[in-house]
Each structure stands twice: as C-alpha cells, then as structure tokens.
Amino acid sequence: MSYIKKNENIEKLKEAGLKVTHSRCKILELFQNSPDEHYTADKLKDILTDNGETIGLATIYRVLTQLEMADLIQKNNFQENHSAYELKKSHHDHLICTKCGSIIEFVNEDLEKLQEHISKKYNFSLESHVMTLFGNCNKKDCKNLK
Ligand SMILES: [Zn+2]
Numbered sequence: 001m002s003y004i005k006k007n008e009n010i011e012k013l014k015e016a017g018l019k020v021t022h023s024r025c026k027i028l029e030l031f032q033n034s035p036d037e038h039y040t041a042d043k044l045k046d047i048l049t050d051n052g053e054t055i056g057l058a059t060i061y062r063v064l065t066q067l068e069m070a071d072l073i074q075k076n077n078f079q080e081n082h083s084a085y086e087l088k089k090s091h092h093d094h095l096i097c098t099k100c101g102s103i104i105e106f107v108n109e110d111l112e113k114l115q116e117h118i119s120k121k122y123n124f125s126l127e128s129h130v131m132t133l134f135g136n137c138n139k140k141d142c143k144n145l146k
C-alpha cells in the first residue's frame with residue numbers, strides 16, 4: 001500500500017465522520033485495491049486472514065455497515081443472506097453467472113432511459129433501480145459452484 005493511498009483512506013474515513021481504526025482502514029483498502037470486485041463478508045475474512053490480519057467476522061460486518069452508511073461502499077443483495085459489497089462507483093447493473101459466480105458490470109443507456117419513460121408513464125418519481133441478470137457466462141473456465 002502506497003503512502004498516498006493510506007492518506008487517502010484516512011481522509012475518506014474522516015470526511016465520513018468515522019474514526020480512523022486499523023480494521024476500517026484495512027477493509028476500505030481492500031475495496032480500493034480491487035474496485036471491480038464484489039466481496040462477501042466471508043470472502044473478506046479469507047483475504048484478511050491471508051494477509052495476516054486477525055479481524056473477526058462480527059467486526060467485518062460492523063465495518064461494512066459503517067462504510068456503507070458513509071457511502072464509501074455499496075451493498076448488493078444478489079443472493080439471500082449473501083450480500084456482496086463493492087467500492088462505491090457510478091451507477092451500473094450486473095450480470096451474474098449462476099454456475100461460477102462471476103459478475104459482469106454493465107451500463108446501458110437505452111435501459112436507463114426506458115426506466116425513466118416507464119416511471120413517467122405511471123407518474124412515478126424514479127429514485128433508483130436494481131437490475132441483476134442471472135444466467136451462464138459461457139467462459140471456458142466457468143466452473144460449477146461448490
Ligand atoms: Zn458492481
């Protein structure tokens with residue numbers, strides 16, 4: 001982790017009104033280092049353990065909630081009881097492979113406009129939407145989930 005990145009993290013946490021703790025820094029750092037990843041709490045625990053960190057699952061869940069409330073990360077409910085968290089980015093939707101679990105992010109302007117159009121038709125003020133498409137990725141290395 002570079003010095004600049006570490007400072008950035010500290011600033012982000014401070015801006016969000018969160019005290020700069022070791023676990024908050026470490027977890028936010030993981031998201032910033034992998035902006036395309038979608039992590040479950042269990043996956044984060046594995047990565048942290050591999051990095052020699054001893055941060056418990058309860059703490060991870062608590063930090064995830066705090067980072068989400070601070071708008072630094074986004075919580076996705078792709079599966080029941082298995083939220084996937086990612087670094088907060090601009091709006092995008094997801095394609096998820098039900099065989100290997102790989103996640104593809106996409107943005108489609110037509111789809112976005114269509115939703116505005118539908119909302120207008122029903123005199124509805126659109127605030128947000130969640131679009132998740134499930135299927136098979138058809139990649140050569142697509143493996144069945146355990
Ligand atoms: Zn995403």
Ligand SMILES: [Zn+2]
Pocket residue numbers: 097098099100101102136137138139142143
């Ligand atoms: Zn797949």
